[in-house]
Amino acid sequence: MTDFQSLGLSDGLLSAISENGYDTPTPIQKQSIPLILQGRDLMGLAQTGTGKTAAFGLPLIDRLLEEGRRPAAKGTRALILAPTRELVNQIAKSLVSFLKDTPLRVTSVVGGVSINGQVKRLSRGTDILVATPGRLLDLVDRDAVKLATASYLVLDEADQMLDLGFIHALRRIAGLVARERQTLLFSATMPKQIDELAKSYLKNPARVEVAPAGKTADKIAQSVHFMDQKAKTDFLIRQLQDKPDGVSLVFCRTKHGAERLMRKLSQNGLSAGSIHGNKSQGQRERAIRGLREGEINVLVATDVAARGIDIPGVSHVYNFELPEVAEAYVHRIGRTARAGAEGEAVALCAPEEIALFRQIEKLIGIEIAVASGDVPPMAAAASRQKRGNGARGGNKPARAQSSSGSNDNSAQAKKPRRRRPNGRKKAA
Incomplete structure (x- = not known):
C-alpha cells in the first residue's frame, strides 16, 4: 500500500485528501485505516507528529458518511476525547478540512471559554464531538449533551489524559456512550495504566505500533x-x-x-x-x-x-x-x-x-x-x-x-x- 487510494477509503474522501495536499500515508495511517474501516477496536502506539489524527479521523469520517444518519438533538454520533484545549482545537480543525461538500458537522468544546455558546451549538446535535473530559462532563451535568448515541469513541493522547488525572472522568464518560461501539485508543507511550485502560474499554483490539515508546524523530x-x-x-x-x-x-x-x-x-x-x-x-x-x-x-x-x-x-x-x-x-x-x-x-x-x-x-x-x-x-x-x-x-x-x-x-x-x-x- 503506497497511497491513500489503496487503504479502502471512499472516492469522495480521497478527493478531499488530495485537495489537502496529502498523497502518501504515514506508517500509522497505513496500518490503522484499514483496520478501523473493518470496524475493529484499535490500540495505536506512535510518537507525536506521526499523523495520528488522520489515522483515526479519515476512517471515522468515511464510516459516518456511509451510515448516512443525522445526529439527534443534543446527541453526537462520534466522540473524540483529548487532554488539552490546543489538541482539541487542532483535531477539530484537521477534521473540518476533510468535510468539504459533506453534511457532517464537527463541534469542539473546551474549558476556558463561555459554556453558554457551547450549550447552544450542541442543542441541534453534531456528528463528531471533540472535547476535553472536564468540559464535556460539565455539559453532561447541564443536560446539554447526550452521549448514549455515540457509537464511536476515540481516546487521543491517552497517556497524557491519565497524567492529568482524568482516569475517573474517562470511566464515567465510557459508561455514558453506547455500549455497542467502536473504540480507538491512541497513545505516545505505553505505561501499565494504558494497558489496563485498553483491556477495560476495548474489545479484542488490533494493536498498531509504529515506533518504540520514547523514540524521538530521527531528524x-x-x-x-x-x-x-x-x-x-x-x-x-x-x-x-x-x-x-x-x-x-x-x-x-x-x-x-x-x-x-x-x-x-x-x-x-x-x-x-x-x-x-x-x-x-x-x-x-x-x-x-x-x-x-x-x-x-x-x-x-x-x-x-x-x-x-x-x-x-x-x-x-x-x-x-x-x-x-x-x-x-x-x-x-x-x-x-x-x-x-x-x-x-x-x-x-x-x-x-x-x-x-x-x-x-x-x-x-x-x-x-x-x-x-x-x-x-x-x-x-x-x-x-x-x-x-x-x-x-x-x-x-x-x-x-x-x-x-x-x-x-x-x-x-x-x-x-x-x-x-x-x-x-x-x-x-
Whole structure:
C-alpha cells in the first residue's frame, strides 16, 4: 500500500485528501485505516507528529458518511476525547478540512471559554464531538449533551489524559456512550495504566505500533548545555538573539516561571509570547496564531503545549527546565522536525537536574551530545539538590503534568489536607 487510494477509503474522501495536499500515508495511517474501516477496536502506539489524527479521523469520517444518519438533538454520533484545549482545537480543525461538500458537522468544546455558546451549538446535535473530559462532563451535568448515541469513541493522547488525572472522568464518560461501539485508543507511550485502560474499554483490539515508546524523530538534532540554573536566562537570550530568523519553543516547568521568562526575553528585545494554564483560551489562541503567522518568533510554554501545537517551521525547541517526567521530553521536542522537516532540540541542564537528564537518556535510548559545560556527577548533584530543598523549606518542584495549569483537569485535583502548625491533625 503506497497511497491513500489503496487503504479502502471512499472516492469522495480521497478527493478531499488530495485537495489537502496529502498523497502518501504515514506508517500509522497505513496500518490503522484499514483496520478501523473493518470496524475493529484499535490500540495505536506512535510518537507525536506521526499523523495520528488522520489515522483515526479519515476512517471515522468515511464510516459516518456511509451510515448516512443525522445526529439527534443534543446527541453526537462520534466522540473524540483529548487532554488539552490546543489538541482539541487542532483535531477539530484537521477534521473540518476533510468535510468539504459533506453534511457532517464537527463541534469542539473546551474549558476556558463561555459554556453558554457551547450549550447552544450542541442543542441541534453534531456528528463528531471533540472535547476535553472536564468540559464535556460539565455539559453532561447541564443536560446539554447526550452521549448514549455515540457509537464511536476515540481516546487521543491517552497517556497524557491519565497524567492529568482524568482516569475517573474517562470511566464515567465510557459508561455514558453506547455500549455497542467502536473504540480507538491512541497513545505516545505505553505505561501499565494504558494497558489496563485498553483491556477495560476495548474489545479484542488490533494493536498498531509504529515506533518504540520514547523514540524521538530521527531528524531532530539533540544537544545539552550544562550550567548553573542562574546562568540559563542569559544563555538562552544569547542563543535566541543569534537566531533572529528562527521559530522557537521554550519549555518551562511552571506557569509563573514561563511568564517571568517571557517578560525577560521581551525586555531584551526578543519577540516573545507565552502559553500556560493561567492564560485564557483567547490569549492562548492568539499566542499560537502569533507564532504561526510570524508576529512573534519565540513562544514560552509549559507542558500544556507539548501536545496539541502543530506549527509548521518550528526550528528549535529549548528545554529551559527539564521535565520531571521523562516522556514529556519526547513530546516537547516533537514540536519540531514535523512532516519530514529537520529541527534542533537544546536542553539546558543544571546540576540538580542531572538525574532527570539521565532518565531522559535512558528513555530515548541514546546519549545526548554535550555542547558545552561539564557533566556534574550524580552524587554531587543529588547532594546539591537536597541542600537546596532544605534551604527552601523542603519544597519540591511541581510535577510536570500538573504544572501545565490546564483548567480542564481542575476537578480532578485533590486538595491537600490541612494540618495544624505543630504537624498534628485538627481534632474531630
